Amino acid sequence: MAGSFTSEELFQWIEEGRDYVYLDVRGEEDHARFSIEGPSDIALVNVPYFDFMEDPVGCVEALDPEATYRTICAKQGSAMFVAEILEEAGFDDVRWLEGGMIGWGQVLIPKRIPTPAGYELWQFNRPGKASCSYGLVHDGQMMVFDASRNIDFYTTFA
Numbered sequence: 001m002a003g004s005f006t007s008e009e010l011f012q013w014i015e016e017g018r019d020y021v022y023l024d025v026r027g028e029e030d031h032a033r034f035s036i037e038g039p040s041d042i043a044l045v046n047v048p049y050f051d052f053m054e055d056p057v058g059c060v061e062a063l064d065p066e067a068t069y070r071t072i073c074a075k076q077g078s079a080m081f082v083a084e085i086l087e088e089a090g091f092d093d094v095r096w097l098e099g100g101m102i103g104w105g106q107v108l109i110p111k112r113i114p115t116p117a118g119y120e121l122w123q124f125n126r127p128g129k130a131s132c133s134y135g136l137v138h139d140g141q142m143m144v145f146d147a148s149r150n151i152d153f154y155t156t157f158a
Contacts, residue, residue: 002083004098005070007107011127013070014038021067025049025082026074026101034101036072038127043067049078052085060089068093075100104128108153110135124153 013020014036021043024031031046045063052059063069069086071079071094079096086094097104105128113121120137126148134145135154142158 002080002087002094002096004076004080005095006098007104007128008109010036010070010097010104011038011107011109011125014040014042014127019043019068020070021045021064023047023063023069023071023082024073025052025071025078030074030101034105036101036104037130047082049073049082052082056085060085060091063091065089065091070094071096072104073097073100075102101128106148106150108133108148108150110157122157124148124157 015038017040022036022045024035024044024046025048026046027048028046036042036044047059047062063086069091071083073079076096076099079100083094083096107128108124108126111123111125113123115121118138122135122137124133124135126132131148133147135142135157136145144154147154
């Protein structure tokens with residue numbers, strides 16, 4: 001069975017410029033409204049899940065069998081389904097996004113920013129929403145600025 005990948009891995013792969021094809025299986029309107037983006041261009045293809053249900057053979061034949069695919073949907077179920085179709089068709093190393101676009105929209109990626117001695121400043125990049133929050137650490141305490149609703153992330157990080 002095809003495996004999964006996390007939003008954190010997705011961010012890392014985009015930053016590294018991995019040669020993956022990201023196959024978004026959501027409807028065309030949802031894809032146009034909100035899709036995976038990164039600091040550099042990525043190979044992003046939209047073939048709706050319903051197309052795979054109606055014509056799985058035709059959809060598979062329209063894809064490059066030599067490419068490495070990462071499937072994406074709203075929550076994860078449709079991406080799992082399409083990943084299994086590709087795997088059964090002989091595609092290698094097909095994986096699906098855990099939590100789908102909902103998970104991608106919530107992920108926070110910490111990056112330490114150089115600061116004077118005694119302080120730590122962290123930027124929490126939220127790539128799915130193109131926004132950032134910050135954490136300032138001093139004397140074992142952290143103050144968060146412009147926080148997202150994902151409070152559990154900050155508590156765990158601290």
